[in-house]
Amino acid sequence: MNVLVIGANGHTGRLIIKELVDSTQHFAKAMIRKSEQTKDMEDLGARPIVADLEQDFSYALENVNAVIFAAGSGSKTGEDKTIAIDQNGARKAVDYAKQNGIERFIMLSSMGADQPQNAPEGMHVYLKAKHEADVHLQESGLNYTIVRPGALTFDDAEGTIIAEHSIADKSGSIPRADVAKVLVESLTTLETNHKVIEILHGGTPVKEALKHV
Ligand code: NAP
Numbered sequence: 712m713n714v715l716v717i718g719a720n721g722h723t724g725r726l727i728i729k730e731l732v733d734s735t736q737h738f739a740k741a742m743i744r745k746s747e748q749t750k751d752m753e754d755l756g757a758r759p760i761v762a763d764l765e766q767d768f769s770y771a772l773e774n775v776n777a778v779i780f781a782a783g784s785g786s787k788t789g790e791d792k793t794i795a796i797d798q799n800g801a802r803k804a805v806d807y808a809k810q811n812g813i814e815r816f817i818m819l820s821s822m823g824a825d826q827p828q829n830a831p832e833g834m835h836v837y838l839k840a841k842h843e844a845d846v847h848l849q850e851s852g853l854n855y856t857i858v859r860p861g862a863l864t865f866d867d868a869e870g871t872i873i874a875e876h877s878i879a880d881k882s883g884s885i886p887r888a889d890v891a892k893v894l895v896e897s898l899t900t901l902e903t904n905h906k907v908i909e910i911l912h913g914g915t916p917v918k919e920a921l922k923h924v
Contacts, residue, residue, distance in 0.1 A: 718782030764800030873913030
């Protein structure tokens, strides 16, 4: 598949590009917001396209079959950016995907986005933004997978996870590298179509775990 990665220069985004390139099954198009990031993306084996989630970025979705949304405003910006990027940027990506007849849309969401009203004070706006983006995708008619990891770490990939619609004990974490594997594997795992999946580090190989969600 020709896959557009939105947020390609991010910590998880770069790992997603690597997974796509290593798969040899996919072509990676890397959406970045600064032209200085172009060479890095080319070195990783992706085709870069410069576009900003706060502007019209519909052109980035031309000639792709699938989208992986892995962008985020980060924890150092204010609530205005959380809403502009995590909510409205993601919603626009869904709308453009629909206009372009995109076959698969994989959303990197977050554990807790199902019930933002229960979030601790500092997480409320972020999880509400993630929730709104997820609901918009679910109502879009697109063939989606919404992936909700727990806390992300910089550890090496384990290649094994827990994946369930709703994990009872949500206290764990997961390496970004395993999240990247889940996002890329979901593209072609039919069992993940139209599903919301929570993931944490665990004992089941990624492929097998995704077949039983
Ligand atoms: P990250 O390193 O902060 O990367 C976010 C990316 O989004 C960056 O590449 C950034 O671009 C890009 N971006 C921000 N604003 C943009 C804009 N206006 N236009 C285009 N791109 C823009 O992210 P991460 O830590 O890997 O997290 C990835 C995702 O996982 C996020 O959606 C986050 O909400 C979610 N998540 C995080 C946790 C956690 O524990 N941290 C848990 C669950 C889910 P630049 O590189 O140019 O800055």
